[in-house]
Amino acid sequence: MAAPSPAVLAAFEKAKGFMPLHEGLALYDAAVEAGALGLPLLEVGTYCGRSAVLLADAARQTGVTALTLDHHRGSEEQQPGWEYHDPETVDPELGVMDTLPTFRRTLYQAGLEEHVVALVGRSPQVAAFWNAPLGLVFIDGGHTDEHANADYEGWAPHVAEGGLLLIHDVFPDPKDEFTGQAPYRVYLRALESGAFTEISVTDSLRVLRRTGAEIK
Numbered sequence: 453m454a455a456p457s458p459a460v461l462a463a464f465e466k467a468k469g470f471m472p473l474h475e476g477l478a479l480y481d482a483a484v485e486a487g488a489l490g491l492p493l494l495e496v497g498t499y500c501g502r503s504a505v506l507l508a509d510a511a512r513q514t515g516v517t518a519l520t521l522d523h524h525r526g527s528e529e530q531q532p533g534w535e536y537h538d539p540e541t542v543d544p545e546l547g548v549m550d551t552l553p554t555f556r557r558t559l560y561q562a563g564l565e566e567h568v569v570a571l572v573g574r575s576p577q578v579a580a581f582w583n584a585p586l587g588l589v590f591i592d593g594g595h596t597d598e599h600a601n602a603d604y605e606g607w608a609p610h611v612a613e614g615g616l617l618l619i620h621d622v623f624p625d626p627k628d629e630f631t632g633q634a635p636y637r638v639y640l641r642a643l644e645s646g647a648f649t650e651i652s653v654t655d656s657l658r659v660l661r662r663t664g665a666e667i668k
Contacts (some may be wrong), residue, residue, distance in 0.1 A: 453477075463562035468554060469502025471592075478654035481508040483588055486616045487514025491587035494610075496575050496603045497620075498522035500551050501558035502559070503592065504514045508564035516587065521571040521578055524552040539614035575599070579606025586610045588622065591638065592620040600634040603643065608648075609667045617648055617660045641668070 455477065456464070464476055473477070483493050484508065488657045493507050498520040512516040525548060537645055542549055552572065556656035559565045573576055579602075589609060611617050619642070623637045638656050642648045 454481045454510070454513075456480050456506060460562065463558070463564075464502060464505045466544065467502040467505055467558045468500035470499075471503050472655070473559050475531040475620070475654050475657045476503065476506055478652065478657050478659065479503060479590065480510055481509050482619065482652070482659050483510030483518075483590075484513060486588035487511060487516045488635075489612060490514075490516060491585055491612055492517045492519050492605065493588040493590070494518075494521075494586050495520040495590045495592060496552070497591070497593035498524070498555055498608060501555040503590070504555070504568060505558065505562050505564060507588075507590070508559065508567040509564070512564065512567045513600050514518045518568045519571055519586075520555075520568060521573070521575060522551070522555075522593075523574050524555070524572060525549050525632050528602055530590040535637060541552075566567050576602045576606055579610075580613065582606075582610060584610070586615060587612060587624060588616045590618040590619075590620070593636070595621060595634050597634045600638045601641075608642065611662045613662055616651075617642060617662065619658045619660070621657070622658050623656055646666070 471531050495507055504520045507518040507610050518624055589611050591603045593603050619635050619639045622639045624636050640658055645668040648660035649663045651661050652659040
C-alpha cells in the first residue's frame with residue numbers, strides 16, 4: 453500500500469478539513485494507483501485543501517497533475533449556523549465564506565503548489581465543457597441529492613477505463629440523512645450502472661473501478 457511521507461502526512465493533519473487519517477491513507481493509495489494511468493486526478497470539493505495535499509503528492513509521485521474543483525463559498529453544512537461552520541473561513545469584508553485563500557496557503561506550506569491546478573467554479577458549469585479523460589475522480593462536494601447527483605453525472609463519464617471513482621461520506625444508515633445519504637445513493641447508482649466495480653471500503657470512503665462503458 454502506497455503511503456505518503458511524514459512531511460506530507462503532517463501537512464494533511466495540519467490542514468483544515470474533515471477527512472480522518474485512515475480514510476486519507478486509502479485516498480492516497482488509490483491516487484497513486486490511478487496516477488499510473490498517466491492521466492490527471494480530479495477532486496470535486498476542495499474546502500481548505502486537506503485531501504488535496506494527498507492528491508497533490510500522489511500526482512507528484514506519479515508524474516501527473518492533480519485538479520481540484522470548488523466554488524470556495526462552502527457547502528450547505530458549512531454555512532453560518534450549521535454544525536461544520538468555521539468563522540475563520542469567512543471573508544471579513546464581504547461576510548461570505550471564501551476558503552480559496554486558506555486552500556492556497558495549505559498547498560504553499562506543503563510545497564505542493566506546482567502539482568495542483570485549482571478550478572474555481574461550480575461543478576456542473578465546469579463539467580459542461582470538460583472533454584478529457586481522468587485517471588481518478590474523487591466526489592467530495594455538496595451533500596444534497598441535487599449536488600451529489602450533479603457531481604456524478606458531470607464527472608463519472610470522464611473516468612477512463614480502469615480508472616477510479618471515489619465517493620466520500622457514504623453512510624448507509626438513514627439517521628445520517630443530511631451528511632451521508634446523498635453520497636450513499638450516488639454510490640449505489642454507480643454500482644447499479646454496471647460501469648463501476650467496488651474495490652475497497654474504508655469507513656465512509658468507497659473506491660470503485662471503471663469496468664464498463666455505460667454510465668447511468
